[in-house]
Amino acid sequence: xxxxxxxxxxxxxxxxxxxxxxxxxxxxxxxxxxxxxxxxxxxxxxxxxxxxxxxxxxxxxxxxxxxxxxxxxxxxxxxxxxxxxxxxxxxxxxxxxxxxxxxxxxxxxxxxxxxxxxxxxxxxxxxxxxxxxxxxxxxxxxxxxxxxxxxxxxxxxxxxxxxxxxxxxxxxxxxxxxxxxxxxxxxxxxxxxxxxxxxxxxxxxxxxxxxxxxxxxxxxxxxxxxxxxxxxxxxxxxxxxxxxxxxxxxxxxxxxxxxxxxxxxxxxx
Ligand SMILES: C[S@@+](CC[C@H](N)C(=O)[O-])C[C@H]1O[C@@H](n2cnc3c(N)ncnc32)[C@H](O)[C@@H]1O
Numbered sequence: 001x002x003x004x005x006x007x008x009x010x011x012x013x014x015x016x017x018x019x020x021x022x023x024x025x026x027x028x029x030x031x032x033x034x035x036x037x038x039x040x041x042x043x044x045x046x047x048x049x050x051x052x053x054x055x056x057x058x059x060x061x062x063x064x065x066x067x068x069x070x071x072x073x074x075x076x077x078x079x080x081x082x083x084x085x086x087x088x089x090x091x092x093x094x095x096x097x098x099x100x101x102x103x104x105x106x107x108x109x110x111x112x113x114x115x116x117x118x119x120x121x122x123x124x125x126x127x128x129x130x131x132x133x134x135x136x137x138x139x140x141x142x143x144x145x146x147x148x149x150x151x152x153x154x155x156x157x158x159x160x161x162x163x164x165x166x167x168x169x170x171x172x173x174x175x176x177x178x179x180x181x182x183x184x185x186x187x188x189x190x191x192x193x194x195x196x197x198x199x200x201x202x203x204x205x206x207x208x209x210x211x212x213x214x215x216x217x218x219x220x221x222x223x224x225x226x227x228x229x230x231x232x233x234x235x236x237x238x239x240x241x242x243x244x245x246x247x248x249x250x251x252x253x254x255x256x257x258x259x260x261x262x263x264x265x266x267x268x269x
Contacts, residue, residue, distance in 0.1 A: 004035065004042055006031060006035050006050045010054065011034065013058075014034055017069075021066075022070060022140055022199065023199040023220075023229065024073065024074070025220060025221060038053065038072060071141045074141045074144075076112040080118070080161045082115070086213070086244050087119060087123050095128070103133060104124065105208065106120050106209060107135075107206075108120060108138070109138055109212055109213065109214045109233060110139055111145075113144045113147040113153075114144075114147065114151065115157065117191050118169075118183050120135045122165045124190075133190065134190045134191070135190060136192055136193075136194065136207075138194050138206075139196070152181075153180065153181060154179060155180060158170065169183060208238050209238065211243075212233055212236070212241070213244050214229070214230075216248075217246075219249060223253070230243075230257075234258075241268050242261070242265060242266065243258055243265075244266070250263070
């Protein structure tokens with residue numbers, strides 16, 4: 001099948017739409033990517049131009065299709081124990097000094113399909129006896145959240161998981177589930193997921209957290225959006241809590257309400 005063509009004007013419409021909805025700053029160089037990801041949707045709706053598809057999603061009358069577009073235009077790459085230094089820091093520096101007698105809460109904001117949230121859960125389960133902890137994972141994409149809630153992954157995804165934790169928390173599938181694993185119930189019952197658009201005000205019901213992981217999502221935002229997202233998250237971080245960003249990200253010139261403990265690791269004074 002021939003790829004559908006997109007004009008510069010049409011591409012600009014989608015750039016503006018995804019920026020308005022998710023804060024994602026889609027570079028001009030992403031035209032081919034956008035066509036590749038959306039053309040199946042046009043065919044599904046028997047549309048022959050990107051202008052027609054734009055009208056459909058921007059009309060406000062097809063929220064489900066708009067969500068599908070957001071799902072397709074987000075980049076959801078993630079894996080277990082990604083950037084492991086952050087999990088070492090959590091285990092060796094943050095957890096030993098945590099306030100005792102209180103529930104310890106960690107937020108994986110922009111959790112994608114859940115690998116980061118379950119990695120956090122493994123670290124917390126090992127360090128905190130008695131189960132006084134929980135992990136909240138959130139994302140704008142409903143598709144990845146469904147995968148996250150299922151907690152069911154291909155065994156190929158286990159590379160970063162230390163063997164001892166693998167044995168303890170990953171249940172290997174048999175027969176029709178051969179080649180896959182389920183995250184053990186002991187972790188799954190402490191990890192919840194919800195849809196949160198980080199560019200919009202975040203409800204108080206989400207609660208307060210000791211640590212917020214906001215990793216590998218700010219790379220898609222311009223500085224204005226980064227500031228907004230950090231402002232939205234900060235009221236949910238306890239005083240003395242930690243805020244952790246991806247290895248290629250920084251809060252330099254984004255927020256003066258956090259102090260850097262070491263590159264990519266910040267603390268709310
Ligand atoms: C590359 S993944 C990062 C996953 C994980 N934090 C990690 O470091 O492996 C980025 C995620 O950010 C999500 N995202 C993008 N814009 C968002 C927004 N405005 N609000 C919430 N999540 C967003 C995407 O759906 C995607 O799943």
